[in-house]
Amino acid sequence: MQGMDSYRIAKNEILEINNELLSLFSAAKSIPGMSDYSFGDWEKTCKNLPKHLTEDTVRVAIIGPIKSGKSTFLNSVFKGDYVKRGAGVVTSIVTRVRSGERLRATLFFKSWREVNAEMQQALVLFPSLNWRTENGTFDIRQDKERREIQRALADLSSDQLITQDTRNINNVLLSSYLKGYDTVRDLLGHENTVKRYEDGLFAEHKSFAGDESLAVYLKDILLEISSGSVNSNIEIADCQGSDSSNPLHLAMIQDYLMLTHLIVYVVSSRTGLRQADIRFLSIIKKMGILDNIFFVINCDFSEHESIRDLRRLINRVQEELSMIKPDPQIYTFSALYNLFSSQSEIPSKKDRLRFEQWKADMELADFSKLETSRFNNVFYEHLAQKRKSLLLKNHIERLGVMSKGIADWIALNREVLANDADHKKMLLGKIRRHQQRLNQLKSAIKNTLSGAIVEIKAELHLDVNRFLDAHAGDMVKDIENFISNYTISAGRYEESLQSTGFSQTLYHVFQEFKHAIDSFIAEVINPEVIRFIHSKEAKIGDYFQSIVVPFDTMVKDAYHENMGLSDRNKSFGVNPSENTAPDINAVIQASGLVRPPLIANMSYSTKIKTEAYMRLGYYRVSGRLKKLVKRSATDYREEALKALNDGVRRMKRETKQSILFHFKDYQENLKFSYLYKLVEATAASYAQALLDQFQAHFSDLSSIIEQISSSQQNKDQAAKIFNEMDLVSRKLNDRIHQIRHAIAQA
16 A cells, blocks of 8 residues: 555645645735736646646546456455445446545436437337337336336247347346336436435445346446545446446446556456456457556455465466466455455354355465455555556646746846846846747747647548548448348248247347447447547647647747846756656546547337338238249248348348448547547647746736835835745745656656
8 A cells, every 4th residue: 555655645745835836926915016916827726736636536447257256356445345246237337436535325317318218229120019109209107108018028939038148138128127117217307317325325326236127227326435445536446247248338348448547357266267358358458458457366265175276277367368468467366355354244144154264274365365465565556656647747747837937936036126226127128028038939839839729630630530431431331341241041040930920030130130230349349449549649649749849949048048037046947848748648637528438329210120021021922923823932931031131131221321320420529529629628738838937927027026116114025025935935846856756756
């Protein structure tokens, strides 16, 4: 936990420096004639800094297959049974956990419109005819429609309940919504609603997280836990199983992974690394975020006869992981043992007996403790480094700029006051000329950055269109090729046509097709989209970095000119050209911008079914006509297979249309709602970094100096205050230099 302490120390030091700067501004305003003086953006920045430090967040994602122990691991980190574990439910949401002053669970619900839209899409091509709606749109709040769908689901055959060797996703969705309706009916509304469970009611949130009939109504869960084990500004999320049968769950994980700074991948020692793990880790590698990942083999003591048996598993997992990530960081311990160890009392008798049995196996227990300690040392140190470099670096750099600027301003005023009237007049003339040059420099920087904004937006416009455009983009072409090449095996559905009929077989084909396209998007397309977005973010940062390089010399010259105004100030301060440029990830974090979500909900219509039935009728009539002219007749099975293939063609057409609409929408959102705004935020950050050091020099000092010099008493009082401010600012610069060095070493 040493790394966490170093972060806390650095953060507190920054807050103290910030308060000292605010005190300097107040001290300056206590000088006669300066009560209305403003330090502009400097004061605003210092006043807002504590809030920004509180809001900035480092995110950690806990991922892995179902029942690998992710929730147990998260509970062990927070040292309590806060997240529901062992439910065996395919969770479809991300449970985010943060440190808080009290126990609180915040549940974010879908709106009725979102629920009905999901159910209506699940009902496309639904095989049973025992349901209907009054006006063609489904509303779960109608008793009659709920009863009819319940009967229709009960009529489904076993073939319709299984898709891709697992429960049919749409049928599970419909059943879950119906089963949970009575519980949530008073909680949902026309807009998204929020429900909080605090203190003694905190545990009630588990009934939603662990029951898929209730979890299906949720969009998000945020838990706040009053635990000293995890500091503020850290969010650790329990993501649903990476081997979920629903590809849209994978897309949800990908959306969260785009926000994360660290990943912990949990592997169960009962199963080792499975094919689903290899597949998911390969996807993460394609996303370009495999660098900041830790692997935890969650050890089940009951599964291993000896430490030798466990080490064989560890070696095998390490060999397999090395094929994806060279030299993976692997830690093996029992998250459940750690959780039990952190609790003063274990509620369950069964768990108490199990814990006592595990403690008796000293070899495995000691190994787990040692590995836990090794993991904690590296994980928390890495987390602290991330927090310092991401959350503190920009703040300390800006405080450094302001501290140097106020020091220069103090020295300049002292110099003016210390001289006679003639020398003072000469200095004020130099100051005015210097201010004119600074204003020219300020104008040049703003004009250049304004032009740069237009130029980089134009480049991004072309880049995004080339990547995502329906006609020129590779992504859309890849999806269209996948759809065009998708085929069904006629022989595979012959038995289904005979046993369950055309309608149910068409539904089965549709579900498999939709699952295939959703999986292709999640596993192949989304990683490429994520890599593309990251590359454009880097391009924006590099572009503005190159734009401001020519200003380095101008800023340096202006700085030296400013230093030359005062003999007392020549040896003070740091050259502004040494300032660190804004980091693009810090700009993203500070701006609050969020990348557009990856989840693509394809829209389909019942026209697929209508057209397929029309084709079936056509083929059957055609067959009868052939009989009349004594040509070879086609039997029902051949007619149905032809109609089925026609139905697949209609599915493909509708899917392509939906894909084109989705990517067009995503293309525009990516440009206008994210990348263009990131360009503007980055430009503002660079302008701020360049101009902040001269903030105090843009005002005219003549009238201020004149008021100070109006009496000897005013001059003496001002000189005393300036001397005190000078001592404080010098100490501040030393402290800032030390913190900057410590963060750079992180």
